[in-house]
Amino acid sequence: MGLQSISQNDLRAHITFLSSDPLEGRETGEKGLQIAAEYIASQFRRLGLTSLNPDGSYFQKYELLKIKFKSDPQFSLIYQEGSGTVKEIFSYREDYFSSSRGIVNGLEVKASLVFAGYGITAPEYEYDDYANVDVASKIVLIIDGEPDISEDIFKGDEDTHYSDIREKLKRAKEKKVAALLVASNPKKGEIFSDKYKRWRRWLRRETMLLPSSEKSVPLFIISSRTADRILANTGNSLRDLQTELENDGKSNAQELPDRYVHFILEIEKTSIITQNVAGLFPGVDPEVGHETIVISAHYDHLGVDDKGSIWHGADDNGTGTSAVLEIAEAIVWNTTPPKRSFLFLAVSGEEKGLLGSKFYTTQPLLPLDNTITDLNIDMIGRNAPDSVYIIGSNMISEDLHEINEYASGKIDNLFLNYLYNSLDDPNRFYYRSDHYNFAQYGIPIIFYFAGIHKDYHKPTDTADKIDYAKTEKIARLVYLTGWGISQNDVRPRKNAGEYPEIPDRIKY
Template identity: 35%
Template sequence: MLKTYALAALLLAGALPAAAQPAPTKIKLKTKGPAPTPAAPTLSQTYAALIQPADLRAHLTVVASDAFQGREAGQPGQKLAAEYLVKQLAEIGLQGPVSDSDNPYLQHFQLTHSTYAPGGYIKIGAQRYDYLKDWFSYGPMPSPFLTETASQPVFAGFGVEQGAYSDYAGLDVKDRDVVVMMGEPQDERGRKLLKPIGRKADYWESGLRKAALAKAHGARSIFLMTFAPTADFRKQTTELGESLREPAFSLPDPGPEIIDTVAENIPPGIGVYFTSQDLGLAMAGTTLNGLLSYVRALGRAGRPVPAGFQAPAAAIYLPQTQLPLTTENVLGFLEGSDKKDEVLVVSAHYDHLGVKHDTIYNGADDDGSGTVAVLALAKAFAQAKKDGYGPRRSILFVLMTAEEEGLFGSEYYTAHPVLPLASTIADLNIDMVGRTDRKHSAKRHFVCIVGSDKLSSELHAINEAANRDYTHLELDYHFNVPDEPEHIYYRSDHYNFARRKIPVIFYTTGEHANYHRATDDVEKIEFDKLAERAQLVFYTAWELANREGRIVVDSNKP
């Protein structure tokens, strides 16, 4: 599962406490007389029973072994893992659906691996502002300033646009560097000028949404001016120094893009930077008093007003080492029968964090557990087809790469699908389902359900019915509430399907003490619970693949 950062939560999006969830009701059933004779198993029960803990353990012992070196995207261990998964899908009897590849089971694409290099700066007049002191970038993005680059910044107020209110009206920011304030416009009484969007009263507090909007207007970069005193800003950058120097990945060609100002991930193709108050004021070409006068005038007018100051020329330099890396999604296809042109996607990511400081991060739960669950589902469905009970709709099993680096495998697949997205009915995504998280006792048999009701009420009902009729797990929805503070909905591969209006369910059991640590190993996996959770996904997939009608898209919850 993609990690998040405390600083991102602080600077990019204010998080609200998750809504309290009611305790599950316990019902005791009293029976009289002899127990009824068990009914014969249904077809779905027959094939769900093929998903067994021993098989899951056997696969995971290989996938999460030291031999695969933590499966970091683009590295030798990830290639070895891809070879293993291709072999399993081929032996199961699935087809390779990638027509333009040297291996029909592999969807190759390139990433850019960017590594910090010291010496970055912004010069305005005679004043120099150093990188990691007065400004920093956050997230996986290549620098557009590899050599000293002349810039004529554009000040765009709060950098927001909603209805008739637009900070970009009359501004040409194409291929330019935009400077905006954090926060939202307010009137003289401190009331927000813009109405809440959906459930999000603080919609434009997010720097990510401002970055996505600037990207939509063609900007090369956006500089987000914080109002914290410069001394506090510099203290934060010092404390975060090592994390801000970590190498980062990016997609050099993400393909057809959706401008998504709801997302909690940094949009590709634009530099996103935070500045100290001093640097932000200098780039805007004003003083703190001048900026406050502008904000007060805007509040009185209730709309954007001319700034009354002019951003000066600047020189920007942010060196990096940028290397291309090739990585691969692994795909297996099971063709349906009378509804074969409609496709259900079942997904997980097989990459992890690789080797850090000579220590292998094996990622048994994250997401070795989801990876082997997908293999088990593929085998069960393939066996059903061999026995003459194949699915009516086609099923595409996708094992994504580069999820840990920014959901890049699913971003690439959904931008370059091997089967039309218009024919894709849903994505069932499995990420970390082998453990018990901090919120549950070891005795509880549960799984967290995320996103099931956000686009399709039918999908939500189908999953609920599958659990009621077959697996009887505790379905935990605490990650599915509005403004959930960990932003789980945005942190795995299902999200790139959801943002393209394809219904999704994300199955997870949440974070635990070994999350993103070298101690996430096979011996800690609860294989009986992993099998139960995989069986729930199977039952839901069976219904989706075989029901008469395609599920409706009838909701759009943020």
């Protein structure tokens, strides 16, 4: 029987291999990831899965661009003083820093300035920082976070998704902004060098994007002191503008006349080829056999750091990758073949911004119309032994939610926790793994996740810390849910009326 073939021992063997030193942290574009891809493909071959690629391999190859700054971004303020022009040059790290995320080409821009509150448009709170200003081709200065107006607006103390810089960038892009300057929130008294330290690890690494990706708006993170220097002679400090906005309960966006920001971004761009690994087990039913359930996990991780430490990624996402292999085996070995098809999909580029799944959904190997569910597994081997976070199960299809609930009843001592099942949860887990790209196309999804922990995104995420009994339980749950969908009379129906609207793909 399929279910019993999902075993702790097999999971341990897969995870131990995938997180071992020779795989060097499985960074997208690096040798260790290629070894992992070969390993996954060898398992698919052993199980006799069908290749969907023209070359007969399990590799869905795709190109990524690697981007990094050639030199520190330059950033200065130009204004008139008396009859002369003054150029005030800010210093990188002390006054500002920038991310190369989403920047495709080098750039030199000089443009005038607009202050736009917090850079938020939130119709449900009747709040819009862009309502009364023209910002196209201008550089927009905003405050980090979200306005503190009243208990009912922006949920009081708790930050909503509107505070997220990625959403602010997306909004700025819609408004055709030339660059976004995000100033530290003056109320928070943040030390800028601490903020830089928090970002540094990400800033140092190359960023990656798909050649087809849209460009992002250039982003500068600036100190509130830098913002005050930009605001000099306007009669207001950043704190004054913030106080006025929050007292009035509405945006006080305004042009900042007689000054320009000038910036230069020099980038270095290289192209690499990586791959998703995909194997199909066809369904046998003549009517619904073409309908496909995707079982996905990312197999990439964060590689090796500057000090030579390997980031093993045993939980993230050795556990999910291994679960996909075990579920594939269970489906293939089941005495009854499935009615509907299963696509087992290990994606790369997740840690670089969900890029492998984004590529898959834009160039799918099977039509998305008949892709009826994505069950995505990311980090299922740590924390409480008897619970798993279920995210997104009811958002697009209540049918799917019910099948998963029913399946969980067959697994002893596994409790489904819906704590993070929200678009507004400040951790934003719903947006943070590969199911998200499937949900963008209205495909019902479930994200299986066991939570972060002290070794998350650290070299110490190692195989000896994995709870294999727990990993087995969750892999069995995914298998049973997939099986239930496969054998059900109807494919998971989308919720009547509107299913919760998922914000457009967030570019960052």
